[in-house]
Amino acid sequence: MHNNIENNLASYALKSKDSKGREYKEEIPKLRTEFQRDRERIIHSTAFRRLEYKTQVFVNHEGDMYRTRLTHTIEVAQISRAASRALMLNEDLTEAISLAHDLGHTPFGHAGQDILNKCMKDFGGFEHNIQSLRVIEKLENKYASFSGLNLCFETREGILKKCSKTRAKDLGEVGRRFIDKKQSSLEAQLTNVCDEIAYNNHDIQDGVKAKKIFIEQLETLPIFFNQMKIVLKKYPKLSGSKIINETVRLIINLLINDLIRNSNENIINKKIINSDDVRNCDSLVIGFSDEIKMLNMELKRFLYSNLYKHPDVIKMTDQANLVIENLFSAYMNDIKLIPNDYIQYNLLKINSGFKERVICDYIAGMTDRFAQLEYTKIFNERS
């Protein structure tokens, strides 16, 4: 019966029945599709719950109204589902990839990733996107007959957004497309763009709210200025944050409408009939028109130099370095500081020379506040 759910999808959408399946064979679900099952497993994972207390741009204790990794993830899922439905793609697969795309993020956002990568430089490094895959393939520990969530190939492949050729070789089938120069599904391509639409726009709102960027600066951006002009023409007396919110709404609409129009054109021009055509295409199918691509790039550059490199945001880097570097060396010196059940679960890895990776996984899984607490606990006791 569940196959009916996917009857209305476009011919090039990825359907559950065409999935390459799961690593460990399981019974076919009766009431839902395989990709629905993936989505639901992700929501029930511990890594998903922990996103609530992980930094997006602003650390959790800076205030309750900013985005967290979790609310960012939900916004990505919302935008990508809407776009997916408009393109008649598989909404369930799109949503599953969206909900899992950031599961591998460390505490303290990108600063946390960079320092953990430095700690791991002689032991294979650390990259949050590859870690997202690792979380769902190996680290989630709740099912009786396998480690990880045993998700469908297409969901796992969709999560792996970028990857070097050397790294791809270690990842097996799921990294194959980076070696063969093939494309991921339209659903995966769409999620990547919607991730960007989500964070560019919510970072404008959060940045202004936190008084790190100002409307006068934003007005220098054509994409912002033009949409704000439309807002103020309709509501001449509008003031304060409502101007920002209404303008951001229009920007998101502009981006999504362009994305859908341009992607549909690409589908026709590239003669895409089925999901194999997508895979064999020489370039991405889902994307903005050249004009919008340029405007969006300006917005990204603006946020990079004015928000992500803002001295107050950079300050978090020092905290991340202090906490993560010290936790890493503390665990290296005395692994018993890590809870025993985690050690037992990883005993084989520890005893076969992968102690650093086990510690890295443990730290990467922490929320901001847990990392901070652990640090205080270990280092206060010592002093």
Ligand code: MG
């Ligand atoms: Mg993201």
